[in-house]
Each structure stands twice: as C-alpha cells, then as structure tokens.
Amino acid sequence: MKISNLKTEEVVKKSRKSRCLPLSGGLWSDFPFLSSAGKIFLQLFSFFLPRECPLCGKMPADGRENFFCKECLEELHFVKQPVCNSCGGELTGILEMCPDCLHTKGKRPWKKALSLFIMEGKVQEVIYRYKYRNDTSLARPLGMLCAEKLLASDIHADVIAYTPLHWARCLQRGYNQAELLAKEISKHTNIPIEKLLKRRRFTRQQATLGRKERIKNMQNAFCALSREKIRNKKILLIDDVLTTGATLSSATEELLKKGALEVYILVAARRQSNQNVF
Numbered sequence: 001m002k003i004s005n006l007k008t009e010e011v012v013k014k015s016r017k018s019r020c021l022p023l024s025g026g027l028w029s030d031f032p033f034l035s036s037a038g039k040i041f042l043q044l045f046s047f048f049l050p051r052e053c054p055l056c057g058k059m060p061a062d063g064r065e066n067f068f069c070k071e072c073l074e075e076l077h078f079v080k081q082p083v084c085n086s087c088g089g090e091l092t093g094i095l096e097m098c099p100d101c102l103h104t105k106g107k108r109p110w111k112k113a114l115s116l117f118i119m120e121g122k123v124q125e126v127i128y129r130y131k132y133r134n135d136t137s138l139a140r141p142l143g144m145l146c147a148e149k150l151l152a153s154d155i156h157a158d159v160i161a162y163t164p165l166h167w168a169r170c171l172q173r174g175y176n177q178a179e180l181l182a183k184e185i186s187k188h189t190n191i192p193i194e195k196l197l198k199r200r201r202f203t204r205q206q207a208t209l210g211r212k213e214r215i216k217n218m219q220n221a222f223c224a225l226s227r228e229k230i231r232n233k234k235i236l237l238i239d240d241v242l243t244t245g246a247t248l249s250s251a252t253e254e255l256l257k258k259g260a261l262e263v264y265i266l267v268a269a270r271r272q273s274n275q276n277v278f
C-alpha cells in the first residue's frame with residue numbers, strides 16, 4: 001500500500017469534529033467580550049452556519065455546507081481537457097484515446113465515461129479516507145461535484161445505479177462508498193436511484209491484483225436484480241474509482257445483457273496507468 005501525501009490520524013480526527021464549534025479557544029477567542037450565555041447562543045447558532053471543510057476545517061467555498069474550502073479545491077486535480085471519452089481520464093498524447101484504453105483497443109462496453117478527478121496528490125488522500133477510513137462525510141462534497149459534472153455533460157440518464165459490494169465486504173466496511181456517492185448524485189440531479197445489481201460471489205479486492213487478474217476476478221461477478229427496471233433504460237453507473245475498468249465493465253455487461261438501452265459511467269476519480277495503486 002503506497003499513499004503519498006496522506007496525513008495520518010490528525011486529519012481523520014479533524015474530519016470527525018463535532019458540528020458545534022468549541023466554547024473556548026478557536027473562533028471564540030476572537031470575541032473575548034462575549035458572556036458565556038452569548039457564547040452558548042452563538043454555539044447554537046453555529047448549527048446554521050456552513051459546516052467546515054471536511055479536509056482541513058476551514059470555511060467551505062461558496063458558503064456551501066460541508067463542502068471543500070477554496071484552498072483544498074485548488075489542490076484537487078480535476079480532469080482537464082482534452083479528455084478520453086472511453087474512460088473519462090485525461091489525454092496526454094496526440095491520440096484520441098489514453099494509453100489504458102489503447103490497451104483494451106477502446107473496447108469498453110459503456111457508451112461514455114466521466115471522471116471528476118485524476119487520482120493523484122490530495123485526491124488520493126480524499127479517496128483513501130472516503131473508502132478505507134470511514135469518512136463518509138466526504139460523500140456529500142464528492143457527490144455535489146459529480147452531480148455538477150453530470151449536469152454539464154451531454155449524458156441524460158433515466159436511472160442511477162451503483163456497483164454493489166458483496167454483503168460480507170459491506171458488513172466489514174460498514175457502508176458501500178459507491179452507493180453513498182450515487183445517493184448524493186441522485187439528490188442533486190433528481191435522477192432516481194435504483195439497486196439494480198448484486199454480487200454473485202465474494203471476489204478478491206481488485207486493489208491487490210494486476211490488470212489480467214482483475215479482469216479474471218470480475219468475470220460474471222454481478223447479477224441483475226430486476227430485468228423490468230433495466231430494460232430499455234439509459235443507466236448511469238456510479239463508482240468511486242476507475243482503474244483498469246474491469247469492475248465497471250463486468251457490471252455494464254450484465255446491465256446490457258438484461259436489456260439496458262445504454263450504460264454510462266461516472267466515477268469520482270480515474271487512476272491512470274502510471275499511478276500508484278492501493
């Protein structure tokens with residue numbers, strides 16, 4: 001496991017701070033003239049103030065509740081043009097496809113993929129905390145940004161779906177990060193969310209495998225829960241990270257097999273082939 005720029009326990013603790021501001025020190029030390037009653041009043045009032053940036057505790061950008069602050073936003077690597085439509089990553093050469101997609105000869109079962117971030121620097125920290133450190137407060141800002149990306153695109157989906165976890169993995173982690181993200185995206189776009197897929201079997205963690213093993217590990221990994229809800233629908237499939245695309249390919253193939261009209265992909269981060277894997 002190799003995580004660069006990951007700030008250990010301190011950052012995680014910060015993100016779990018109470019919604020209330022502390023009664024002494026911090027903000028209140030700027031108001032020494034306030035009585036205890038005044039401080040209590042302000043503390044209660046702080047429920048209505050924008051909740052702090054989940055990464056650093058500063059005031060969130062644009063006054064949005066529980067959103068990243070301006071400085072943190074500037075450190076996150078948003079996908080920039082030109083973009084590989086096959087995976088949603090960035091293009092670095094003169095070709096219209098990134099090296100990863102050239103590897104699959106552009107054969108992706110979905111119609112188009114969008115990615116919010118490139119997996120590097122602070123984005124790695126965000127995804128690691130979201131996925132492995134129980135920091136579910138990150139679902140909201142990530143979902144808001146993904147929703148904005150979707151609304152600015154030419155994708156018009158009838159329904160939002162997400163890659164499911166095996167029940168044992170879900171029990172171990174306590175939540176499905178793709179599902180939480182999908183719920184936020186649904187909330188901000190008004191596109192209904194449906195549980196359309198489940199895992200057929202327990203699979204090894206993709207992060208521990210190489211490209212070929214990942215594809216093999218994911219073959220026939222999903223089964224559809226309702227043919228009715230899939231047939232003739234344009235489905236947007238959500239996941240947190242797209243690396244080789246093996247998981248999302250397998251999920252997309254199952255949806256197409258059950259009659260989906262089109263499948264689109266939206267992920268929080270695209271990890272391109274020269275990037276660290278965890």
Ligand SMILES: [Zn+2]
Nearest residue numbers: 053056069072
């Ligand atoms: Zn911040």
Ligand SMILES: [Zn+2]
Nearest residue numbers: 084087098101
């Ligand atoms: Zn690509």
